[in-house]
Amino acid sequence: MYDPQQAHYVVVTGIVVKDGKYLIARRPGGKLKMADYASRPKDTGEHWYNVLEDLVRREVLEETGLAIKNVGYLTSMIYIRPDNVPALIVSLYADHDGGEVKLCPALTEHAWVSLDEARNYELIEGIYEELEMLDKLLAGKGAGEWEKRI
Template identity: 55%
Template sequence: MEIKYNSDLAHYIVVTGILIKDEKYLIAKRAEWEKAFPGKWTVPGGKLKVEDYSKKEKDTSQHWYNVLEDVLRRELREEVGLDVRNLGYVTSMVYIRDDLIPCLIVSLYGEPVGDKIKLCNALTDYKWVNLEEAKNFDLVEGMYDELVMLDEFLKTGKHMIWKRK
């Protein structure tokens, strides 16, 4: 498939969050009506909105800090009703949507604050799974590899580079 990049469109910036509790990862099933990855299992997350920083006071004379972390916190509250703490970096990737808009995706991880999950209408189910259990779900391509990377990092303290497992 030849990809035709439309340079007139900006990238979407998306932040996803792998939540870890009791050595299990939170995955959620996307609704069938979703444009991207309908019916697939993934982790919560969503797009950066201008309001995520523009309505806040700048941290320096020219900059807003912790924007991605704030986006993830907003998305987690909206999608699964949870907050997060102890955030860390997993990996990043680019995905080009069917409408040719490129999405820069930054994958973070953290611990959930609270345990009562309330799904938004874009998600239809959720599970807490370990790596072995995750194999039994129809995950978005690459998601299992991210879980493996994170699992290795948590065991060894060494950041891994994404590669197909």
């Protein structure tokens, strides 16, 4: 039975990696960020696998024109939206698998940045820390857990 008291969103963010750099993009009037994608699956009693991976593949393609592969998990968080609906945010990463950046109308600019270059951009809170985690993971040091940097 549907219980609106237990309703929530599942949001997937995707960090696309190409040649050691990370794709960031800007929404009009907003800070630079990794794209975020929302999904609210309905309960039909059926089972699906790779739901988050398929979702991030589809949305990255739709919003940036890029194909991705090797999708992996980085971290997660809970965010309470302004309408008080909780959102579980799952941060994934993936390798670029083809295509040139062609932004959808919701995005206005983009950049491929190294971890050091990312410091020069006004990123949404927490994004830089995720890039740090991914940088460590890709260097074979293990991502660890998300931690606020001062």
